[in-house]
Amino acid sequence: MAEIVSKATIRDVARAAGVSVGSVSRALNGGKNVSARVARDVAAAAEKLRYQPDFQARSLRTRTTGMVGCLVSDVANPLYASIVQAAEARLRETGLLMVVANTANDPARERAMVAAFRSRRLDGMLVAPGSDENDRAWRDLATGGAPVVILDRDVPGEGDRPWPAVLVDHREGARTATRYLIGLGHRRIALLTPGARMRPGRERIAGFKAAFAEADIDPEGALICLQESSMDFAQGDALELLRRDRRPTAIIALGTRILAGALRAARDLGHSVPRDLSVIAVGDTDLAAVHSPAITALRWSLEDVGRAAAELLLQRLRGTGEGQSRALLPVDLVLRESCVPPPTT
Amino acid sequence: MAEIVSKATIRDVARAAGVSVGSVSRALNGGKNVSARVARDVAAAAEKLRYQPDFQARSLRTRTTGMVGCLVSDVANPLYASIVQAAEARLRETGLLMVVANTANDPARERAMVAAFRSRRLDGMLVAPGSDENDRAWRDLATGGAPVVILDRDVPGEGDRPWPAVLVDHREGARTATRYLIGLGHRRIALLTPGARMRPGRERIAGFKAAFAEADIDPEGALICLQESSMDFAQGDALELLRRDRRPTAIIALGTRILAGALRAARDLGHSVPRDLSVIAVGDTDLAAVHSPAITALRWSLEDVGRAAAELLLQRLRGTGEGQSRALLPVDLVLRESCVPPPTT
DNA sequence: GGTTGAATTGGAAACGTTTCCATACTGCGG
DNA sequence: CCGCAGTATGGAAACGTTTCCAATTCAACC
Missing domain, CATH: 3.40.50.2300 (Response regulator)
Structure with a gap:
């Protein structure tokens, strides 16, 4: 019948079980140095009172939250x-x-x-x-x-x-992707990624450059385009990129928003993917998997x-x-x- | 030079400021009933000791975390x-x-x-x-x-x-979408949504049916297809749906995964969107916005x-x-x- | 200068645990 | 029967705050 729940404190349990609070604590936690009788009575009392220990109080004492x-x-x-x-x-x-x-x-x-x-x-x-x-x-x-x-x-x-x-291992990933594109014959490839302030971007850029270096082709073709991570920015940048005289024939784009921006830019300019423009997504998001055509992607397990x-x-x-x-x-x-x-x- | 940081307790501050702990607490929190001198000294001491109150302890007393x-x-x-x-x-x-x-x-x-x-x-x-x-x-x-x-x-x-x-207001949303499709001439429309165990699904179904009812057309055309929220399931169901004799000419699909499944199924069967199959997404995800063709969507602000x-x-x-x-x-x-x-x- | 009331202050009691310590109890070997 | 080692137990301290209460100061007013 007890309608008022959960004001039960360890003291109440102790009283109900006819033992000291210390014993209740031991019975409920340690289990060490506690007699069968006490264990039983405490368990029963705790059950009956619907006792739930207060983490806040416990934290204060144990220094762990x-x-x-x-x-x-x-x-x-x-x-x-x-x-x-x-x-x-x-x-x-x-x-x-x-x-x-x-x-x-x-x-x-x-x-x-x-x-x-x-x-x-x-x-x-x-x-x-x-x-x-x-x-x-x-x-x-x-x-x-x-x-x-x-x-x-x-x-x-x-x-x-x-x-x-x-x-x-973004570096190796970017290198693999770039190498793959180079292998297909691409010589001007754009990498769209957020700034090099953070490791993932830095590593990607390093891998990207490494692939160009090891292929011994004109490194001028490695177009690095740092981004805000926003669709509109990416679309603008991609438009600019694709309008150039010697436009990239392939794009490597991070995430959902930048990828989306790049795809839109391509569409707006009437470039068909993959015929006119190859695309690799960095990060295997829903968008990449489901897009038509499905987008080749660098995947790691989040x-x-x-x-x-x-x-x-x-x-x-x-x-x-x-x-x-x-x-x-x-x-x-x-x-x-x-x-x-x-x-x- | 104090390298060991943050063991400072309110007691330390009190000692350093030459006042009682109660006063420190008041000075730092209430600000009520505290003299200018005490306020100044306490602030200085707290600053000097880099005092940071312990939320755990405070919680215990104030019953708020x-x-x-x-x-x-x-x-x-x-x-x-x-x-x-x-x-x-x-x-x-x-x-x-x-x-x-x-x-x-x-x-x-x-x-x-x-x-x-x-x-x-x-x-x-x-x-x-x-x-x-x-x-x-x-x-x-x-x-x-x-x-x-x-x-x-x-x-x-x-x-x-x-x-x-x-x-x-999923009901109204679904009704609007359905009404729109009916207005375009569709008579067999499929709704792909997770089960009716939860409000969003229930409401959508209600709105979907309501649109059929108010249009006074054959309600047999309202194909409700309950889903696990998973791409593979959705793809399977959508395939089954699209292979029927009198297949739906439009699909309303929830979220990213179900939508993706439906789009894939359409592609696998060689149905072109929107020529052979109209699609409305429920929930305006990246995928819907960026897909080619861009997917008409029900949007609400998350x-x-x-x-x-x-x-x-x-x-x-x-x-x-x-x-x-x-x-x-x-x-x-x-x-x-x-x-x-x-x-x- | 004494009285009063408000403003300020220090001390201590909570908050609900865990853990330390001292005591009481148990069984056992001498 | 007497220590004695080990185990169980109760009581109390501690954790770091806030807040209550009583005491003190203060200013102002008669």
């Missing part, structure tokens, strides 16, 4: 959403909750959120900084003692050793990134040996219909 | 991701953190997460239950006293009054949903008058290139 933070520029970005999703799944399995915050790549906001996380005493955090230089914030957090795992960024690191991180990051963090939280401190995930080129040899002019 | 939960089936689903993003943005403005959890529409997991949220004493929560019947879980939470805002679901409600909720939900929750948290308790957001049909009159057979 059972929560980890996740800081990304935008959870709605498909390239992050799946990472967050997978990480949450893994963390939940161990009873951890995940608090997420969007930074929009604003360093001030990043610092503010790190401070908030620390002030809330979150046990750890997963972060994808908006630039590699803002490591003061992470350092701050680290001095708070909470482990940090970096998502696909090169953050300088803490004195001696680098931060634990999950990295994606789920793996999330899972691996969670795993790395869990290792640190448990303090079980250092284990490995970084993971490098592979990138595959999945061949579809959007690449053919360049038109013969 | 500054965190709200968000429970959806899958944050990586584009239809949720933007909602979460927008809600987080609004909540953050007021200093609240958001913890998210994915339920995969599993009622057991939903209950478990609600329990976890309550146990952590989250101040409130935003939830999109996987079915409308699992309201026991929310009732539990409500008895914990934390306000709940429902995202686009019909949850029976708490005795007298319904839960606060943000709803989308950002508005998230913002409105956050706003409703904030109202409840502040306890400022009841305000309105539900919002109904409009759905627009954005016309693109994927709908034309049916082929004349």
Whole structure:
């Protein structure tokens, strides 16, 4: 009949079971040094009172909150959403909750959120900084003692050793894609990617250039076009690119929005994909898979990134040996219909 | 030079400022009843010691955590991701953190997460239950006293009054879309949407049927095809649908994955969109906007949903008058290139 | 100068746990 | 029968805040 639920405190349970609060705590948690009788009575009392321990109070004493933070520029970005999703799944399995915050790549906001996380005493955090230089914030957090795992960024690191991180081999991916296009005969290829402020862009550019270098062809054909990550910008840039005299015959475009912009620009100019323009998507989004023609894409597993990051963090939280401190995930080129040899002019 | 940061407690500040802890607390929070001298000294001491209050401890005393939960089936689903993003943005403005959890529409997991949220004493929560019947879980939470805002679901409600909720007018949207297709001359139209277990599906079906009813045409042409939300399923179903003798001449398909399945099926069968098959997307995703041909779509603002939900929750948290308790957001049909009159057979 | 009421302050009691410590109890070997 | 080691137990301290309450100061007014 008890309608008023859940005001039950450990003291109530103790009283109901006729033991001390200390015993209740031991019975419910440790199980160590507790007699069968006490265990039984406490369990019964807890059940009857629908006792649910108060995490806040427990946290205060144990200095652990059972929560980890996740800081990304935008959870709605498909390239992050799946990472967050997978990480949450893994963390939940161990009873951890995940608090997420969007930074929009604003360093001030990043610092503010790190401070908030620390002030809330979150046990750890997963972060994808908006630039590699803002490591003061992470350092701050680290001095708070909470482990940090970096998502696909090169953050300088803490004195001696680098931060634990999950990295994606964008360089090799970009090189493979570029090599493939060169192999098809393309000599002028544009790479559309957000700025080199962050690791993924930097690595892609490096791989892109490497492919040109190793093919020993005119590096002038490697058109690097840095982007805001927005469809309209990309469309404008792509239009400009495709109107040039010696326009690129192939485009490598990041994500959903930039890819979309490029595709639109091509359509607006009456270029047919792949006949007039080959296209490779970086990141295998719904759009790439379903577009007609289906877009050849560089794919890496976002789920793996999330899972691996969670795993790395869990290792640190448990303090079980250092284990490995970084993971490098592979990138595959999945061949579809959007690449053919360049038109013969 | 102080390298060891952030062990500073309020007691340290009190000592450094030469006042009592009570005064420090008042100086830092209330500002009420505190002399200029104390305010100055405390501020200075806090600054010098880099004092950051411990939210855990504060929570214990104030019974408020500054965190709200968000429970959806899958944050990586584009239809949720933007909602979460927008809600987080609004909540953050007021200093609240958001913890998210994915339920995969599993009622057991939903209950478990609600329990976890309550146990952590989250101040409130935003939830999109996987079915409308699992309201026991929310009732539990409500008895914990934390306000709940429902995202686009019909949850029976708490005795007298319904839960606060943000709803989308899917019925009207579906009706508009269907009416539009009928107006173009279509008589056999398929609606591909996930089951009627949840409000959006139910409402869409109702609107779909209503359009047929009001047009006074053969309701046999209203082909309702319930779906798992997965591309492969949708593709299979769509193939079956399009192979029928009297195949639909238009398809209304939900989201990214089902839409993608339908588009693929059409392509596999050599049906050209829109010549042989008109298509309307439900939900204006990247895919719909960028596909060639661009897909006419039902659009509602996910950002508005998230913002409105956050706003409703904030109202409840502040306890400022009841305000309105539900919002109904409009759905627009954005016309693109994927709908034309049916082929004349 | 004394009285009064408000403004400020310090001290201590909460908040609900976990964990430490001292005590009581148990069984066992001498 | 007496230590004695180990195990169970109760009581209390601690975690870091906020907030209550009583005490003190202060200014102003008679």
